[in-house]
Amino acid sequence: MNKIFTVLATFAIGILSAQNGAPANPYYNGFNWTLTGMSLKDALATKITTTHTNELTYTPGVWNAIKAVDLDPTNTANVLLVYGWESGSDADVTNDRTRDKNANSGTNGDWNREHIYAQSLGTPDLGQIGPGADAHMLRACDVQRNASRGNRLYATGSGTASYTIGANNWYPGDEWKGDIARILMYMYLRYGSQCLPTAVVVGSPVASDSNMIDLLLQWNADDPVTQNEDNRNTYMNNTSNTYAQGNRNPFIDNPYLATRIWGGPVAQNRWPNIFLANDHFDTTDVGIFPNPSNNHAVYVQTNTSIDRIAVYNLNGQEVMHFEHPSFANEQLQIENIPSGFYFFKLESGLESVTQKVIIN
Secondary structure (H helix, E strand, C coil): CCCCCCEEEECCCCCCCCCCCCCCCCCHCCCCCCEEEEEEEEHHHHHHHCCCCCCCCCCHHHHHHHHCCCCCCEEEEEEEEEEEEEECCCCCCCHECCECCCCCCCCCEEEEEECCCCHHHHHHCCCCCHHHHHHCCCEEEEEEHHHHHHHEEECCCCCEEEEECCCCCHHHHHHHHHHHHHHHHHHHHHHHHHHCCCCCCCEEECCCCEEEEEEHHHHHHHCCHHHHHHHHHHHHHCCCCCCCCCCCCCHHHHHHHHHHHHHHCCCCCCCCCCCCCCCCCCHHEEEEEECCCCCCCCEEEEEECEEEEECCCCCEEEEEEHHHHHCCCCCCEEEECCCCCEEEEEEECCCEEEEEEEEC
């Protein structure tokens, strides 16, 4: 007979607290989160366009914005330099990860403004107003490393930033590839055909949208959001800040929005109380029984390694959760569940599955 491992449930009271960028942020009030695919893409495009109320000047507006949004969280006298990976361990200053925030110019050894969406690759050229001066897209970068990237297309690679595919293209580095993907997805939604991913990234178009490249979806899934990205979004949204635009990058708020729109690899879901399920976890790997239950207890059975189990009520509130639960003979018993209708979400790595459960 299988031995059953028993967990006594402790229920949380109140509404699930908001994560960084979660829809509790007033910016998303009234947004329809039931949308998927191109309908969600179009709705988000409208949102970030209509809330972009402050157009920055390229000089000095963008310089000052970068000094505010790219501050190193560990040393606010410095800015983080995109594509960089070390500071001080060797004599090569071009690979520095941080630099004095006031050391900005076009001189070697300083930092300047890197167009993540290369200016000349826009259709038409991005210029120095509108898309060319969008601070969500422009990042602090070592002057020489910026020149090394030039207008090379982004392409697959590994490790630190470098030329790739015969030096014709550019890999941004393991630390930065998620940032790059989320910026380029933002630019596509905000500026449409002027900033198509196909013009700036080497890869295959996705089936649902011939303008989107699969590599961006992979990078978005592989490299989760950083504190720096959250800090940028928070500053840029708040129009009380002198160099804020008023809008946000929704793919920083929740990378899983890209999965909801284009499919592909399952990205980090920062709003589990909103998006309870996806289609990438095989439901045949999970059994929850009896369902309905008449004794306020259920067994969870799976042969998949589970990182987390969360239980939500019909209002999307998380009422219990178990981190790295221990299964005995692939079974787990959860007891003392009040009567009601619930969603049980099981997470394994970046994938999850959700099942409806009734407790009589």
